Amino acid sequence: MVSQSRPVRPEPANFEVFVDTCLRIAAEQDVPLPVGLGDRQAWDEAYRRLRDHTDRHPRPPAPTRSCPPVEPPGSEYEPAQVSVSAPAPAGAVPAGAEAAPRGPLVTRRRIILATPLALAGVAVPLLIRQFGGPAKSGAEASPDNASGDQGYDPAGSLLCPPISPDNPTWSVAFGALHGEPVVIVGRGDGTVQLWDPLTRTARGIPLKHHDKPVFSVGLSSPIAVSASVDGTLRVWDLTADPPASTQLGDRLGGGINGVALGRVRGATVAVSSSDDHTVRVWHPASPSTTGTVLGERLDTEITSVATSTLHGTTIAVTGGADGAVRLWDVEAERAVQVLGTHEAAVWAMAVGAIGDRTVAVSGSDDGEFRSWDLTAPKPGGHTLNRFRVAVKSAAVGVLNGRTVAISGSDDNQIRIWDLATGQPYGEGLTGPDKGAMSIAMGDIGGRTFVVSGHWDGTIWTWLL
Known part of the structure; x- marks a missing residue:
């Protein structure tokens, strides 16, 4: 049991x-x-x-309570910038979809992915509270030192303790609202909540509009989208106080495992991965319309999704319960190809850029953490590491001028990888003692910001 x-x-x-x-x-x-x-x-x-x-269907949680605000020590504010890392357009999208072989599904795990959730070029002024020390330089670090000391503090800060027993923080996303950084979280009790990572206080109480756990959240100001095991997506108006939500379309025939945001013809869209064997594109501006199936219904659950752009086209990369990593053309609403397969379900997916190359990373129940060069004529997976435990979560962003991937795994470790060299970067991140179910990263005032949600319900942050 x-x-x-x-x-x-x-x-x-x-x-x-x-x-x-x-x-x-x-x-x-x-x-x-x-x-x-x-x-x-x-x-x-x-x-x-x-x-x-x-x-x-975990055990019923105890009555929830919002985390008490934590007043930060007094300090001066100064103008800065906040943005979330997103890849730049790169090479052409390959053509030719194909099916992936399906093996027996012997393990299942509900894990949330973390993806770049803002759009390319997002950077808005805000008032930032100094975290001590000047912002780090954007100069590129030497790849020769990829596994050594990279000059960042790996110790994390607890943003929020558990609010009730058996209530995991399944999902986190990072972005900006009214020029200030904001974190949105989704929990096992079906609630979502906003947090200010600078003052380290909750922006209101947890809001319950889902019937079951919120496995994924996406943020593209002024809206957010949440995805739940109850089979629904909800769009949140973050400008309202408290944020108001509306269900998008009809309830699906299976739980929704992931959601990632992007833009198509100037409008924000949401791409979902679901237990009903579909990848769908939804239009938050038309909330009454159910998402359109990309390609056709597959013969497996779709467990994770991330979005990006490739040669100016909005694309999605998904992971399946069959272990397959698939590439999709969101604008054309079609499958492009199967990039490759893991030996078990793929629960973690993220996308970023190394120069003009778009790269994805995937993490699986088989313990393998891979990178994929989407601009290559025949994209193939490169194994970054093979763990003895499952990889739960992933994010891609920039740290000290290097494009890095962050992985969270069942051994309760959070590790950093230099995607240009394929080697470990620094000593990872420390603080949490439970596995990271979700990770997101971005930029605050020239510093790399990381937030993670954990099985024990905690939320942790780092400013690197």
Whole structure:
């Protein structure tokens, strides 16, 4: 069984051994098995349903409470800039969609992805409270030192403690509102909440408009979009006090695992990944319209999504329960190609840029963290690391002039990778003692800002 406070998630190989042993003993001892559990495929499906039910229906949480505001020490304000890293347009989109082979789904995990959630070139003035010391230079760090001391403080700051038992912070996003940085979070109790990362105070109480956990949030001022296990997307007007939300279209036939925002013909769109086997594009300006399916319905759940631009075209990259990493043309509403496959479900996806090259990163239940060069004629995955545990979350941004990826994994570690060299960058990030279910990053006043949400319900931040 699974403990909600400290879940046990068996490796696929261990589960297969367990199934083989059960089937062998049943055959040898002539033990009748329950209907539908007499073969490997039936066991896989039963395990998938058990994991899905466990993650979607945790124990009822205790009454929620908002985190008490934390008054920061007095200091002077000075003008600065806030932006969220987003990739620049790059090479041409490849053509030719193809199907990916599907293997047995032996593990399931509800993890939230983290993607660049603002659009290219977003940078607005704000009043920034100094975090001590001047902003770091944007000069590019030497790749020869990629695994050494990169001159940042890895220690994180607790933005919010758990607000109730068994209430994970599934999703986080970062952006700007009225010229000031803002963090939005989604939790297991179906609430979303805004936070000011500078004053370290909540901007209002948690707002409950979803019936089930909020697995993903996207932010593109002045709106945000939340995605939930209840099968709905909601668009939030962040200029209202408190923020007001409207359901987008109809409720889908499965939970929505991810949402990422982008722009098509000058309008903000949301791209969703869902358990109903679809990738859809939604138009927040037309809330009554259900999202349009990109391409066609697949034969697997879509577990993660990130958006970017490629040669001036808005694209999406998704991960599936079948392990496939797929590229989509959002503007043409079609599948482009399968980039490659992991050995298990892909729950973490993010996109960024190295110069004029657009790159994606993916993290999977198989423990592999990969990068993908989307501008290459035949994009192929490069393994950054192979963990003994699942990779839960990912983000891409810029640190000390280097394009980096940040990964969160089941060993409760947060690591940084230099995407140009494929090597670890610095010593990672420290502070949390539970796994990061979501990570987002951006820029505050020339400093790299990172925020993460965790299984124990905490929210952590870093200003690097």
